[in-house]
Amino acid sequence: MAMLLEMRGISKRFGGTQALDNVHFAVDRGEVVGLLGENGAGKSTLIKILAGVHTRDQGDILMDGRPVAIHNPQDAQRLGVAVIYQELNLTPNQTVAENVFLHRPQRMSKLLGKLGFVDRARRARETQALFEQLGIVGLDPRRKVGELSVAFQQLTEIAKALAFDARLIVMDEPTSALPDEEVEHLFAIIRRLKARGLGVVFVSHRLNEVRAICDRVVVLRDGQNAGGLPIAEASDARLIAMMVGRPIENLYPKRPAQPGAVVLEVEGLTRRGVIEDITFHIRAGEVVGLAGLVGSGRTEVARAIFGADRVDSGTIRLNGRPVHIRSPQDARRLGIGYVPEDRKVQGLVLGMTVRDNTTLTVLRQLARGGQFISWPEVERTAQRYVDELQVRPPRTDLLVGSLSGGNQQKVVLAKWLAANLNVLLLDEPTRGIDVGAKAEIHALIDELAHRGMAILLISSELPEMLAMSDRILVMSEGRLAGQLSRAEATQERVLALASGKR
Ligand SMILES: Nc1ncnc2c1ncn2[C@@H]1O[C@H](COP(=O)(O)OP(=O)(O)OP(=O)(O)O)[C@@H](O)[C@H]1O
Ligand SMILES: [Mg+2]
The missing domain is CATH 3.40.50.300 (P-loop containing nucleotide triphosphate hydrolases)
Incomplete structure (x- = not known):
């Protein structure tokens, strides 16, 4: 056949x-x-x-x-033919159920009530039935997609593709x-x-x-x-x-850290219902991993430090001095960078060139400092990162939106690497990155740490986290459940802490 x-x-x-x-x-x-x-x-x-x-x-x-x-x-x-795209394709303001049945008019008509409008309860039930058939648990069809974690958005995308x-x-x-x-x-x-x-x-x-x-x-x-x-x-x-x-020799090129002074201190950081009493510090030259299951609050910790979400209480000190971070602008001004997990929404301007995306942050810094901006220098900076991260095609004049997914991710990284930072918060930095470029990014993280940056690394890939971190903090249900040194950390120990077992 x-x-x-x-x-x-x-x-x-x-x-x-x-x-x-x-x-x-x-x-x-x-x-x-x-x-x-x-x-x-x-x-x-x-x-x-x-x-x-x-x-x-x-x-x-x-x-x-x-x-x-x-x-x-x-x-x-x-x-x-059903396709689940690399870039999520959901409508954030609609519910999970609405998204799942978005392009299924034949099914929708069955769901139309006698009065001619959509029977929400029934649609939610149908979505729930589909989830059960697929073995998807813990995803409420009535939630708005924009409020979901990326993982649940992905599952919604899958259910949507399977709805026909x-x-x-x-x-x-x-x-x-x-x-x-x-x-x-x-x-x-x-x-x-x-x-x-x-x-x-x-x-x-x-x-x-x-x-x-x-x-x-x-x-x-x-x-x-x-x-x-x-x-x-x-x-x-x-x-x-x-x-x-x-061949690629070394996937995780980590050198032992020589931690310097404490750069970032977080004390009692709390956003009610999301993260509770988070206290930790990162020294210059240290890569600290933040592990945990989905929904444990890792991304929320990074966002809170970066000023992307309001916090209810807690203090942040930078190089020993208390700082007030009320917005991402505040954070950037203090030399804190954040590579978000969802690059499309938060990381990039798809309609701008690679050069402009890469150098946006630097330009802002220069402009604020009242410095003269040298365009050849901007171009050189952009080109250097394009080369270092092996962005393909290796050109700075292309629109970011025309790059492949992994190459877009490299540009997000380049943007922050080009800025001079004290602290770098990395949320899934190698998501969608191929093996070769991944090794480059790992080498780069190691290099930045050696230049004295304090780095917080969130990664769902435990091997990456274990290999790249000097210390690992483990979160469980919005709290820090424990800390493991590089020597102590194993996949089993991290998972045990993450799932609340001790
Ligand atoms: N709409 C577009 N306009 C211009 N160039 C494009 C467009 N889409 C893809 N390309 C180019 O085509 C090539 C292949 O890209 P594609 O997205 O298929 O790669 P990929 O294998 O999926 O990579 P990744 O693993 O990063 O997702 C790349 O050079 C990319 O820049
Ligand atoms: Mg692709």
């Missing part, structure tokens, strides 16, 4: 970028295929062509061996926003879909996940097929070599 999906000789060009060059890709029923490649390799572009978001320049798409026409997202949906009877589910980095326990959850969902005979495409930069869930992988490099393997034959080394074209 013919394959469920076959894409043949797909090419796509964006201006000067050949995003895809004669790419072949196929998925069968009941098969989970991993689509791998470095940031900018063309994974999302291939998926968007399948989804009808982009039109291909060349190539054919076949389903069940027959050519199909996919010119827009409706075509794809009609053919049973898809035959092929494509997930573009579905786990990049999910903590470990939710990843397991998602995998259980994928296994269920697979058992029902659906085809699944899974994009991820995390090789252990690819190993856990995929039957086969296809690797793209610079828009071309770089090879494919059954998962049993795919060692990490082999996959990395295929993706990057060279």
Whole structure:
């Protein structure tokens, strides 16, 4: 029997970028295929062509061996292709239930009451039923999506894609926003879909996940097929070599810290109902990890320090002096930087160039200091970070919105690295970043610490947290549940503290 999906000789060009060059890709029923490649390799572009978001320049798409026409997202949906995009695609002001049924008019009509308007209670019940079918727990269909953690937003996105009877589910980095326990959850969902005979495409930069869930992988490099393997034959080394074209020696290049004076002191920080009595400090040159389960308050601690959320009580001292941080502007002025977990909303201006995004913060600093701004210097600064972080394409004049997801993340980092900071708060800094660039970012974090910066690191990837942190603070239900030194910290100990066991 013919394959469920076959894409043949797909090419796509964006201006000067050949995003895809004669790419072949196929998925069968009941098969989970991993689509791998470095940031900018063309994974999302291939998926968007399948989804009808982009039109291909060349190539054919076949389903069940027959050519199909996919010119827009409706075509794809009609053919049973459901796509979960890398960038979340939800309407923040609507509820979970409204989002799940957003594009399902046929279902909506069933939900219309006699009076002709939507029966909210019933829709919530249907959403709840869908969640139960998928094994999603703890997500209230009546909550507004904008109030949810990124993990729950991601689950909503998945439920939304599954709300119609898809035959092929494509997930573009579905786990990049999910903590470990939710990843397991998602995998259980994928296994269920697979058992029902659906085809699944899974994009991820995390090789252990690819190993856990995929039957086969296809690797793209610079828009071309770089090879494919059954998962049993795919060692990490082999996959990395295929993706990057060279081996990577050291994923976590951490040097032992030589902590200096205390830079940041947080005492009794409280935002009622969210974080409670948070007290800790970070020394110059230290990387302090902030671990915890989803909803434990890690991001909220970072936001509170950065002045993004109001706090009810608590004091913050910087280099020994009490400071009042009432807004992100205050924080920036004091040399505190924050790389947020949701770059699209908080981190970047997508309609501006890489250069402007990178140097925005520096320019503000210069302008405030009344200094003369040298444009060649601005350009050099931007270019230096583009090179250091291997942003691709390595140009500063492109709009950030046209970059691949991982490359956008690198620009968020560059923006803060270019500023001269005392304290850097990093919330999921390597989310969506490929293995090669990840190693670069780790090296950069290490370098910044060695230059004397105090760094707070939040990461859902425990191996990263354990490898990069000098100390780990563990949160549980809005409180600090404990602290582990680098030597004491193991995955088991962190998890035990995080889940409230001692
Ligand atoms: N709308 C667009 N306009 C211009 N260039 C684009 C556009 N979308 C993608 N590109 C370019 O096409 C190339 C492939 O990007 P794509 O998003 O497919 O990469 P990716 O493999 O998904 O990477 P990542 O792992 O970072 O998500 C990149 O060079 C990117 O900058
Ligand atoms: Mg992508």
